Amino acid sequence: MHGSKREDDEHSTPEPDLRSKAWPRMLFSLALFGVLVGLMIGRLTAPTEHRLERVEVVQDGLNLWFNAQPRLHGEHVEGTVALLFEAKGMAQRGQLDLSGKPVSWRVQQSDKGLLLTVVAARPLHGQWTAAEDAGGWRVQLKLRE
Structure with missing residues (x-):
């Protein structure tokens, strides 16, 4: 068996594969389609993202406006008021007057x-x-000394 020429239907190189190459392409297309449909369904059923839209300074407190109801946890920590919202938003700061005295x-x-x-x-x-x-x-926050 020298070389690749045929001698009595025996040779050293394999015969060309006559099967179609379309089967792997079809499986890949179906997998890709399934992933895309899954992503679309996931996007439609995802919960809404809670966002802080604006902060208003009102008399003796603050009004915080959100697009949807966020989960809220509040505490009084050593004379300060701290509220934690499960939401996203921009960093902001400001001052208000409480009985004529500044509050940050x-x-x-x-x-x-x-x-x-x-x-x-x-x-x-x-x-x-x-x-x-x-x-x-x-969310309305009323402050007092």
């Missing part, structure tokens, strides 16, 4: 969501309520 607030992104911190030179106490209002969610 800051919204910042943390690893668990948005963190609102309200700080003053004296201990603060806050009360927060959330309600649906005008097609969105409003």
Whole structure:
């Protein structure tokens, strides 16, 4: 068996494969189609992302507007008021007057969501309520010394 020429139907090189090459292409196309349909269904059924739309300074507090109801956790920490929202938004800061004295607030992104911190030179106490209002969610924070 020297070379690849045929001698009595015996040779050293295999015969060309006569099977169609369309079968692997069809399987790949079906797999790709399945992935794309799965991504579309996942996008349609994904929960809405909670976003902070704006912060309003009102008398003796703040109004925070969200596109949907976020999960909220609030605490009083050493004279400050801290609210943690499971939402996304832009970092913001500002000041408001409480009984003629300045109070600073800051919204910042943390690893668990948005963190609102309200700080003053004296201990603060806050009360927060959330309600649906005008097609969105409003979290109202009322402050007192």
